[in-house]
Structures are given as structure tokens and as C-alpha cells.
Amino acid sequence: MKKFIRENIDHQPIVDNVFKIVNLANDAIAKKGKENIINATIGSLYDEGGNLVALDTVFNTYNSLDNRTKAKYASSFSGNPNFRKQVYNWVVQDTKLDLCHSVIGTPGGSGAVSSTILNVLDEGQTLIIPHIAWGNYKSMATIANCKVQAYQMFDGDAFNITSFKETCHEVMARQGKVLAIINDPCHNPTGYSMTVEEWNQVIDFCNELSNEGPVIILDDIAYIDYSYNLERSRDYMNAFNRMNDQVMIVVAFSCSKTLTSYGLRCGGAVILARNQEDVRALEILMEKHARASWSNIPNAAMENFVKVTTEHKDEFNEEKGKYVDLLRKRYEIFTSEANQCGLVYYPYKEGFFVTLKVEDDDLLTRFHEAMLAQDIYTIKVNKGIRVALCSLSVEKCQGLAFKMKDILDSL
Ligand code: PLP
The missing domain is CATH 3.40.640.10 (Type I PLP-dependent aspartate aminotransferase-like (Major domain))
Incomplete structure (x- = not known):
């Protein structure tokens, strides 16, 4: 069966769990409306309106480049x-x-x-x-x-x-x-x-x-x-x-x-x-x-x-800085609520994601599935649940940790 391709290699197809769940979340959004779905799956920076951030300072500069610079x-x-x-x-x-x-x-x-x-x-x-x-x-x-x-x-x-x-x-x-x-x-x-x-x-x-x-x-x-x-x-x-x-x-x-x-x-x-x-x-x-x-x-x-x-360092840093502040705001809401209700997460200091700590593999799978059933879409990682704060609005962060803890406690 594998006669046409390299033999001495792992032949298993890519198992991309992220895209699978991202697609599930998108289907749910199409069916039920985005206001009813928590989509904490996307690993890119999104603004508060749910749009991918494309920094003006970056793309206005890109658009001003000569076509030949792009062609070369x-x-x-x-x-x-x-x-x-x-x-x-x-x-x-x-x-x-x-x-x-x-x-x-x-x-x-x-x-x-x-x-x-x-x-x-x-x-x-x-x-x-x-x-x-x-x-x-x-x-x-x-x-x-x-x-x-x-x-x-x-x-x-x-x-x-x-x-x-x-x-x-x-x-x-x-x-x-x-x-x-x-x-x-x-x-x-x-x-x-x-x-x-x-x-x-x-x-x-x-x-x-x-x-x-x-x-x-x-x-x-x-x-x-x-x-x-x-x-x-x-x-x-x-x-x-x-x-x-x-x-x-x-x-x-x-x-x-x-x-x-x-x-x-x-x-x-x-x-x-x-x-x-x-x-x-x-x-x-x-x-x-x-x-x-x-x-x-x-x-x-x-x-x-x-x-x-x-040439545009200061404006770029200023524009990006607003999103760093936004990330911090999302994290402060999510983690302070998690701390209040005892939802355990790995030590977070900064960055795009927070990961809930779930060391029991069976519980991890059940927790992940139970959240999906309640339209909370996250990514299951080794010994944890990845919550993409980078793409989750402040509003959607509010109350999320409490909901997650309730689901976990019900299992
Ligand atoms: N390293 C880590 C930990 C990442 O999460 C990613 C992208 O998601 C990358 C490296 C590489 O990203 P890119 O190839 O787009 O620069």
C-alpha cells in the first residue's frame, strides 16, 4: 500500500485536534449565533469585536511597499x-x-x-x-x-x-x-x-x-x-x-x-x-x-x-501595546474568577493562553466533552485544557471560570 512513498517514516495522517474543534465551534456559531457560543479555541489575537487583529502599523507599511519588492x-x-x-x-x-x-x-x-x-x-x-x-x-x-x-x-x-x-x-x-x-x-x-x-x-x-x-x-x-x-x-x-x-x-x-x-x-x-x-x-x-x-x-x-x-517602531509598539493590555485584562478577569471558585490552572504569567490543570486523563476527556455539550469550545492538551484568551473578548471571559468549575464539579 505504501509502495510509492518513503517507507522508513511514520505514515499516520496529521491528527489536528485544534482544527477539528475550531470547526465544531464554527458550526455551532452558524447554527446558534456567536453570542451563545464561547469559542476559546483560536490561537491568534482577536479584538473585542471577534475579528482577527491585523495591526495598521504593520499592514499600512506592507501596502506601501513597491510591487517589485513583493515580486522579487x-x-x-x-x-x-x-x-x-x-x-x-x-x-x-x-x-x-x-x-x-x-x-x-x-x-x-x-x-x-x-x-x-x-x-x-x-x-x-x-x-x-x-x-x-x-x-x-x-x-x-x-x-x-x-x-x-x-x-x-x-x-x-x-x-x-x-x-x-x-x-x-x-x-x-x-x-x-x-x-x-x-x-x-x-x-x-x-x-x-x-x-x-x-x-x-x-x-x-x-x-x-x-x-x-x-x-x-x-x-x-x-x-x-x-x-x-x-x-x-x-x-x-x-x-x-x-x-x-x-x-x-x-x-x-x-x-x-x-x-x-x-x-x-x-x-x-x-x-x-x-x-x-x-x-x-x-x-x-x-x-x-x-x-x-x-x-x-x-x-x-x-x-x-x-x-x-x-522606521515605525514607536507607533508599532504603541498599537501592539494596546492589545497586550487587552490580553492582561482578559487574563485578570479569567484568573481572578478561577481563583475565587478554585478552578485550577497551570502557573500563568503572560501570553496568549491559560491552561486548566487536569491530570487525570479520563476526567480530562469527560470535562472537555461536557464543556462542548454546553457550547464552551476549548482545546484539550496533555494534562490540561487550553483556553485561548487571545481570541476571547473581555465579555466572554466574564463568568467563564465559574461555568467551567460548575461543569467540572458535576462530573
Ligand atoms: N512556536 C510556538 C510555541 C507556536 O505556538 C507557534 C505557532 O503557533 C510557532 C512556534 C510558530 O509559528 P509561525 O511558524 O507562524 O511563526
């Missing part, structure tokens, strides 16, 4: 030089990193994550991910013929450094190399952000572990620009300066979220290491991989990012 190929497979430079500036901002670096332009943060997995691990090796995580990490590992092993994200309300260390030790002992994803700040789907001290502990541990083999941390910062304290959002990167020459960090940056430009497929992988030759070695592989897969990323998307974040 990029000037290199690794991205236009001015884009690569500006991604680095934007990602690190005021942090002074004393590390060698390079940036590869990628189709969104997805391209940065998948290219890192493909070019760091050999087939059959294991990628380390958090136990609650964006589902695509696993898909990306699978398509690269790699396995995944998860560390527990939390110890109480803190990052579970013990589990992280144990998992890394196990994988290192098996394959003599570690590639571990940390999705921070604004972790999807819990909204957790690690403290500077937690990052210091991670890097100190990586240095120690690197006695046994190379250690690569893939820091997925997709939601960083929705931190509630933007000025401090890059402080943790100072911890990177502690790393030794056997440790590498790749920061995966997404223009999709930062600019609300999901469809423009633009982002970057920022490679950081002590030695230039190590940076260059990964840069070469990533550039070849780009050439051999997507070739190059949209020229206009790169030019737009540069213009928005330099």
Missing part, C-alpha cells in the same frame, strides 16, 4: 542581510551578548524550529520537549525520523529544573548529545515565563552536562512580544553569557505573532555560540536546508519587518 526573490537563501541584522537587534534588544551569532531567515518560527531539529539531530535521535507543549514539536521530530522525550514543566509553581536535568542526563547517556526545547517566555499553552534565576540554573547545568557531549538549547520565543513587561522581556538572555564553548543556543523568532502577520511566513533562527566556527557550521547546514526545501522566504515580509521595527 530574496537576495539570499539565508535571508536578506538587513533583515538578518534587524532580527538579531530585535530579538536581543538591550541585552549585551558576548557570543558569536548568525541569523537565518525562516518561514515563521516553525521554519526555525524544524530546521534546527533537522540539522542538529541525526535520524533516530531524541529531541527533548516540555511535557505540555505545542503539538508541532513532536510532528517536526517525527518527520525528521527522531523521537521525543518530555521533561515535566512544573514543580509546584516553578520550572521543574530537576526533571529537566534528569531528562537531559538520560538522553545524553544514550546519544552523547542533547537538543532540548524551552518555549520561553510566554510558554504555549500555559503562559508560564521562567525567571532569570531559572535560566541561570539551566545554563549552569548545560555547562556541566557539556562535559559529556554537546548541548543545544532551542529557545522558542514565538510569543515574547506579548510579555506584560516588554522592557524586561529579554533580561533572561543575560544568562546566555554564562554558557561555555560546548553549549549552543538557537533562538526561534516568529514574525507571525510579533507583527500579527501569520500568513506572511517570516521568522528567523538566531544561532549563538562561543566560537564562530560552530555558528558557521550550523549556518551552512541551515542555508543548504533552506535552499533544498523552501528556497528563500518572502522578500516583502522581510523588508516589512525591517521597516516596521525601525
Whole structure:
């Protein structure tokens, strides 16, 4: 049956639970009217009127670009030089990193994550991910013929450094190399952000572990620009300066979220290491991989990012800031009600989602289904229920935690 296609690969079709539930919610809206449905499924930023946010400062700039800028190929497979430079500036901002670096332009943060997995691990090796995580990490590992092993994200309300260390030790002992994803700040789907001290502990541990083999941390910062304290959002990167020459960090940056430009497929992988030759070695592989897969990323998307974040930086930050404030308002309502009624959620600090904590798998399924039956549409994740505050209006957030707790108590 599979004679025409690759044999040595997982042949299961994509199981996209998100789109399935999104469609159910849309059907319900069509039948019963949107005022009667809680649709907490959509992982993009929506305004209070239920419309996708497309920032004026971003798209007016895009629309002012010359048609030829939009038509043109990029000037290199690794991205236009001015884009690569500006991604680095934007990602690190005021942090002074004393590390060698390079940036590869990628189709969104997805391209940065998948290219890192493909070019760091050999087939059959294991990628380390958090136990609650964006589902695509696993898909990306699978398509690269790699396995995944998860560390527990939390110890109480803190990052579970013990589990992280144990998992890394196990994988290192098996394959003599570690590639571990940390999705921070604004972790999807819990909204957790690690403290500077937690990052210091991670890097100190990586240095120690690197006695046994190379250690690569893939820091997925997709939601960083929705931190509630933007000025401090890059402080943790100072911890990177502690790393030794056997440790590498790749920061995966997404223009999709930062600019609300999901469809423009633009982002970057920022490679950081002590030695230039190590940076260059990964840069070469990533550039070849780009050439051999997507070739190059949209020229206009790169030019737009540069213009928005330099020429229109203040207006852009101001416009986006209003939505960061809106997210905070939604979160304050939802979590204060959850606290009042004892609805338990994973430690949230900032970001697009809050995730309810339900560790019993059977209860989790029943809870999710019971909410669907009452027209509350959410996404079931590992050991939890993801509530997309990013697309839920303040009005819809009001009273939601109470309704959820009532449903949970009735099971
Ligand atoms: N990382 C996380 C955790 C995400 O949730 C997403 C998108 O949903 C991405 C990376 C990549 O997004 P994009 O490829 O659109 O930049």
C-alpha cells in the first residue's frame, strides 16, 4: 500500500485536534449565533469585536511597499542581510551578548524550529520537549525520523529544573548529545515565563552536562512580544553569557505573532555560540536546508519587518501595546474568577493562553466533552485544557471560570 512513498517514516495522517474543534465551534456559531457560543479555541489575537487583529502599523507599511519588492526573490537563501541584522537587534534588544551569532531567515518560527531539529539531530535521535507543549514539536521530530522525550514543566509553581536535568542526563547517556526545547517566555499553552534565576540554573547545568557531549538549547520565543513587561522581556538572555564553548543556543523568532502577520511566513533562527566556527557550521547546514526545501522566504515580509521595527517602531509598539493590555485584562478577569471558585490552572504569567490543570486523563476527556455539550469550545492538551484568551473578548471571559468549575464539579 505504501509502495510509492518513503517507507522508513511514520505514515499516520496529521491528527489536528485544534482544527477539528475550531470547526465544531464554527458550526455551532452558524447554527446558534456567536453570542451563545464561547469559542476559546483560536490561537491568534482577536479584538473585542471577534475579528482577527491585523495591526495598521504593520499592514499600512506592507501596502506601501513597491510591487517589485513583493515580486522579487530574496537576495539570499539565508535571508536578506538587513533583515538578518534587524532580527538579531530585535530579538536581543538591550541585552549585551558576548557570543558569536548568525541569523537565518525562516518561514515563521516553525521554519526555525524544524530546521534546527533537522540539522542538529541525526535520524533516530531524541529531541527533548516540555511535557505540555505545542503539538508541532513532536510532528517536526517525527518527520525528521527522531523521537521525543518530555521533561515535566512544573514543580509546584516553578520550572521543574530537576526533571529537566534528569531528562537531559538520560538522553545524553544514550546519544552523547542533547537538543532540548524551552518555549520561553510566554510558554504555549500555559503562559508560564521562567525567571532569570531559572535560566541561570539551566545554563549552569548545560555547562556541566557539556562535559559529556554537546548541548543545544532551542529557545522558542514565538510569543515574547506579548510579555506584560516588554522592557524586561529579554533580561533572561543575560544568562546566555554564562554558557561555555560546548553549549549552543538557537533562538526561534516568529514574525507571525510579533507583527500579527501569520500568513506572511517570516521568522528567523538566531544561532549563538562561543566560537564562530560552530555558528558557521550550523549556518551552512541551515542555508543548504533552506535552499533544498523552501528556497528563500518572502522578500516583502522581510523588508516589512525591517521597516516596521525601525522606521515605525514607536507607533508599532504603541498599537501592539494596546492589545497586550487587552490580553492582561482578559487574563485578570479569567484568573481572578478561577481563583475565587478554585478552578485550577497551570502557573500563568503572560501570553496568549491559560491552561486548566487536569491530570487525570479520563476526567480530562469527560470535562472537555461536557464543556462542548454546553457550547464552551476549548482545546484539550496533555494534562490540561487550553483556553485561548487571545481570541476571547473581555465579555466572554466574564463568568467563564465559574461555568467551567460548575461543569467540572458535576462530573
Ligand atoms: N512556536 C510556538 C510555541 C507556536 O505556538 C507557534 C505557532 O503557533 C510557532 C512556534 C510558530 O509559528 P509561525 O511558524 O507562524 O511563526
